[in-house]
Amino acid sequence: MSTNITFHPGSVDARERVGLLKQTGVTIWLTGLSASGKSTIACALEQHLLHLHKFTYRLDGDNVRLGLNKDLSFDEKSRVENIRRIGEVSKLFADSACIAITAFISPYRADRQVARELHEKGGLGFIEVFVDAPLSVVEQRDPKGLYKAARAGTIKDFTGISAPYEAPEKPDIHIRTDECDVTRAVEVIIEYLTKHDYIS
Numbered sequence: 001m002s003t004n005i006t007f008h009p010g011s012v013d014a015r016e017r018v019g020l021l022k023q024t025g026v027t028i029w030l031t032g033l034s035a036s037g038k039s040t041i042a043c044a045l046e047q048h049l050l051h052l053h054k055f056t057y058r059l060d061g062d063n064v065r066l067g068l069n070k071d072l073s074f075d076e077k078s079r080v081e082n083i084r085r086i087g088e089v090s091k092l093f094a095d096s097a098c099i100a101i102t103a104f105i106s107p108y109r110a111d112r113q114v115a116r117e118l119h120e121k122g123g124l125g126f127i128e129v130f131v132d133a134p135l136s137v138v139e140q141r142d143p144k145g146l147y148k149a150a151r152a153g154t155i156k157d158f159t160g161i162s163a164p165y166e167a168p169e170k171p172d173i174h175i176r177t178d179e180c181d182v183t184r185a186v187e188v189i190i191e192y193l194t195k196h197d198y199i200s
Contacts, residue, residue: 038105125196
């Protein structure tokens with residue numbers, strides 16, 4: 001770790017940036033099993049917010065692993081580092097007054113808590129959204145055939161099958177995707193953002 005690094009503040013402070021962009025930065029952190037609906041909700045939410053003329057950007061697990069995190073595997077140590085990096089990147093987006101939407105399994109409570117604390121220390125909003133669907137439902141969906149491969153032993157350390165998923169105990173928003181559609185899921189998140197003055 002480098003020790004000769006000094007933070008260089010910009011010419012625009014957070015208050016001025018928020019005032020100019022007329023919105024407050026926040027990270028909306030979607031967590032849940034593979035095929036629970038995280039990416040589908042994230043895409044729909046991003047589209048909805050952009051149509052409201054809100055500065056919004058989506059960080060998705062698969063997409064980030066094609067670039068920023070392509071050097072990481074799927075063992076426990078790599079998963080922890082994957083989420084650590086995403087926490088740092090989403091914090092930068094939120095600091096820019098962007099509404100950052102992240103869609104990652106992020107299976108460990110401790111890692112999600114680190115991401116939350118990182119934002120809170122920076123005075124930034126962090127909204128944990130538990131995209132919840134029973135294992136039986138996500139296995140039935142299985143759009144990429146990952147659960148089938150995991151059951152067959154082709155994929156090792158697969159969350160929900162051969163690796164743990166620690167569900168949020170007190171998420172800010174709890175969405176059961178076996179009980180509601182994408183439209184309603186987006187509405188629930190928008191209602192939360194409006195109620196807590198992230199958007200108007």
